[in-house]
Amino acid sequence: MSGLSRTLWSFVIAVVLVALIGAVLQTQYNLAMLEALGAPVPLDIRLQTTGLDLLGFAPVFAILVTFGFALALPLATLVSKFLPALHWLVFALAGALAIFTALCAVNAALPMPTFIGANRSLDGTLGLMLCGALGGLLYDKLRCAPVHASQGITHEKSA
């Protein structure tokens, strides 16, 4: 696999991961708010709602993540060259800030105050940023993983 292909696949997999876990988080955040209002949320309803959000919300969130990561991850690649020992931290921060930036941008661009429900509170926003951090770490891991260990090639870094 060429360096570019590997980078692209790593990017896509990271975006998909963040979109999926972000959607799951959004669902649980929202259901917790409804439970606080007195709505019953048994397990089957929770699973069904989570599934609907994976189908309905995750693709929209993936678009935001793509834009955020397209800016943040190349920058993180550059910065990590100067901080090789802390590359994991650099990518985790980049992923988190990518989500934060994307949320700010979409809120500024669209008429409604807050586009994503979980983004209405600090803990929800931090949760979404944590998803981004995990995505950044996964991207770093995938692009750095051994490609052909049997041939002694251990790392293939490309931005």
Next chain:
Amino acid sequence: MKNLRSGLLLATVLLSSSLQAMDYKVSTYTEGLDHPWSMAFLPDGRMLVTERVGRLRIIEADGTLREAPVSGVPEAFVSSQAGLMEVALDPDFASNQQIYLSYAYGDRGANNTRLARARLVDGALQDLTVIFSALPAKAGTSHYGGRIAFLPDKTLLLTLGDGFDYREEAQNAANHLGKIVRINRDGSVPVNNPVINQPDAAPEIYSLGHRNVQGIVYDSQLNRLYSTEHGPKGGDELNMLEPGKNYGWPLATFGVDYNGAQISPYTELPGYEPPLLHWTPSVAPSSLTVYNGSKFEQWRGDLFVSTLAERSVRRIRMKGSMLAGEEVLFEELDERIRDVRGGPDGALYLLTDSSDGRVLKVLPAE
């Protein structure tokens, strides 16, 4: 008619609905309005129209727009959905000249809906008094409600919104977000309001669990109160209001969030009032009236809902006290319709929502 746009007499439209078809003609009654929001008919044949940008205008009986706006109008917070909204005449306007205005107060960081009354004298407002301010002030510029209706006892109902980011507050009886409130015309609270004896509840509350109510009308023939409210993506609603009832937002809805996320897994729940009708995809219902005019005999008693997203007016047929189907009108105009009212002359009047907004007059085709 002076301001009749020549050539704009939109040709007779043959409705293709399966319901009773009716020919009508639409003409421009007045133009040159900046996002007109609400209209009220004065007893002398003139009309009051609000512009969301903060002006109250007078339209003469011949359709001419008086150049100078009404003076003395309270300053509104104008941004996005915020601004000057409803104008309504007092039930005793002929003797007291009182009018009511709803508008957004505050700034981007802290705002909500306010209601003021004043006397209209010689094209100016006098004795302006703020009689209600929705609390708490919230951030953002979405969901103000703003429509007004009067009950037979002359108490006033004001619709409100949930402020978009605060949807769960529609279930919190301690504030005005996502509520319809009922007050006396001087701003005091009627002693028979439904939650007035409930500890910690806002005493003005008439009903709760609403998202953004921009249509309300009292049907004096059926002694019913109806409202329409915007859902999120889907789930716009027509409700029949009863005092103290909870209409379920955001616990029960037919809509989903604009980003595709679920708002609630439930479309109905015990203890919460289901809508009479819901619209998915959204039509964006912006006002509601009952037509009781003389020009369209077949429309008498029917509900009319103006829409922004569908760019139409929905006629909801009534058969006795039952809803008996819908008909989509005026789509051929391709205009966002902000308000629909039956005029004292029997015509149906529409407001188009744009920076070059118009008052349209609908009459039967010859």
